[in-house]
Amino acid sequence: MGKKYICFISGDKIDLAAISREYSEFMLQLLNNPPVRHYLANRYPILDDNIENIIKDNLDKKEITLIIVDKSSDNPAGFIKLDEFSWANGRAMITIALMPEFQNMGLGKEATNLIIKYAFNTLGLRKLCLEVYAFNKNAVKMYKNLGFVIEGEYKNHSLKDGKYHTLIFMSLLKK
Numbered sequence: 001m002g003k004k005y006i007c008f009i010s011g012d013k014i015d016l017a018a019i020s021r022e023y024s025e026f027m028l029q030l031l032n033n034p035p036v037r038h039y040l041a042n043r044y045p046i047l048d049d050n051i052e053n054i055i056k057d058n059l060d061k062k063e064i065t066l067i068i069v070d071k072s073s074d075n076p077a078g079f080i081k082l083d084e085f086s087w088a089n090g091r092a093m094i095t096i097a098l099m100p101e102f103q104n105m106g107l108g109k110e111a112t113n114l115i116i117k118y119a120f121n122t123l124g125l126r127k128l129c130l131e132v133y134a135f136n137k138n139a140v141k142m143y144k145n146l147g148f149v150i151e152g153e154y155k156n157h158s159l160k161d162g163k164y165h166t167l168i169f170m171s172l173l174k175k
């Protein structure tokens with residue numbers, strides 16, 4: 001029997017699926033989820049039209065958003081995206097988020113590994129960058145495990161829950 005989703009990159013515990021309107025409700029749930037957005041930069045409620053814009057930006061190749069699908073259940077677990085492409089410099093930014101019930105099971109590490117390979121070996125990128133809150137220790141640990149290095153930090157940069165937090169800038173160069 002075929003899969004219930006359109007697989008774009010196949011992995012071990014997860015697949016990365018092409019985004020579609022079928023995932024609009026899931027993306028709304030994920031991006032508005034308080035424990036998830038605690039670690040993300042989105043400050044305002046995410047609306048139907050924001051998801052439409054994500055789909056449009058994918059169509060326009062401004063970003064590549066892939067749904068992380070848990071293969072054991074065929075359920076969407078999160079998303080991972082590349083955006084802010086600088087083709088002249090071979091650079092892009094990377095963002096990932098998983099629903100709380102799918103965290104700490106190795107899915108984030110696998111999804112990031114898959115998109116790194118895709119970015120370097122298929123898109124021809126040479127440097128992946130990301131920003132992560134300094135308080136997001138688990139994410140920083142995961143990125144370090146995957147070879148990302150800290151290039152610097154923006155101190156007391158971003159207001160969240162009454163406090164200005166430091167943002168760490170990390171990158172990974174193609175070997």
Ligand SMILES: CC(C)(COP(=O)(O)OP(=O)(O)OC[C@H]1O[C@@H](n2cnc3c(N)ncnc32)[C@H](O)[C@@H]1OP(=O)(O)O)[C@@H](O)C(=O)NCCC(=O)NCCS
Nearest residue numbers: 039096097098103104105106107108109132138139141142
């Ligand atoms: C950050 C996130 C993507 C990590 O994905 P994950 O599937 O939960 O992490 P994994 O299970 O793949 O673990 C990968 C590595 O992260 C670290 N890690 C993850 N969870 C951890 C925890 N609870 N305690 C300690 N280390 C942890 C470990 O280094 C781990 O590697 P190891 O198991 O080989 O030691 C996920 O937790 C998430 O979506 N968090 C909320 C949103 C977010 O923070 N996004 C990143 C914004 S920059």
